[in-house]
Amino acid sequence: MAAAGAPRVFITGASSGIGAALATRYASDGAILGLFGRRGDAMHALAASLPSPSDCHVYAGDVCDHVALAAAAQAFISRAGGIDIVIASAGISHGTLTEVPEDLPVFEAIFATNVTATVATFAPFIAAMREQGTGTLVGIASVAGVRGMPGGGGYSASKAAVVTYCESLRLEMRRHGIRVVTIAPGYIDTPMTQQNAYPMPFLMAPERFAARAVRTIAAGARYRVIPWQMGLVARLLRLLPNALYDLAFARAPRKARKHA
Secondary structure, eight states: OOOTTOOEEEEESTTSHHHHHHHHHHHHTTOEEEEEESOHHHHHHHHHHSSOGGGEEEEEOOTTOHHHHHHHHHHHHHHHTSOSEEEEOOOOOOBBOTTOGGGHHHHHHHHIIIIIHHHHHHHHHHHHHHHHTOEEEEEEOOGGGTSOOTTBHHHHHHHHHHHHHHHHHHHHHGGGTEEEEEEEEOOBOSTTGGGOOSOOTTOBOHHHHHHHHHHHHHHTOSEEEESHHHHHHHHHHHHSOHHHHHHHHTTOOOOOBTTO
16 A cells, blocks of 8 residues: 555556566555556556555556547546656657658657657646646657667657657646656667667666666656766767768668568
């Protein structure tokens, strides 16, 4: 049973990877959890492994199903008596090429999951947060959104969109007492990155990432790259002139395409 004042945290993409790691970390802190993801069996197994399974509420569904997502949000608010933190962690990644016709639906799926679903995740919680006068919305971006990567236009653009969207939302929510935190992971050892057939510098275990992310969220940081080493890389990439960037990265390793 959660202690009085325990944080109430709703996480999408909780079936595996970053979402599952964040759920585990928050559970260790005594949080009341709402987990939303496509694989209900995996989330139920995760809930059973946590210190207080009765404080973990599982909602199986796809974040692109906005009706199901909103219903889960309202059910969790009702059950938990409010909401403190919402983390839009669901995401997909595939290599994409603009000139290949069958990649257009992949572009659309990436944006639907990584961008539009982030909006749909936050939207049903804002009224409750405004009524409370407090709350935190957390968008999971990526260092891949700092500069466009060859063969990864869909993913890079989607994560750049998450950063800019969360920045807009942060300004909108400020007067309501609602914080917006953007976290840009580097390479985290999850099923998504395990598909990458190229070196991944500063690869981080999901448990270590989750511990740092939870501290970042608690501190109310506006934007943070994790790990910090990738933060330095991101700053350098932003400063690199376009001509030098093009020379350096035109032949960079590419993500695998879904239909390759």
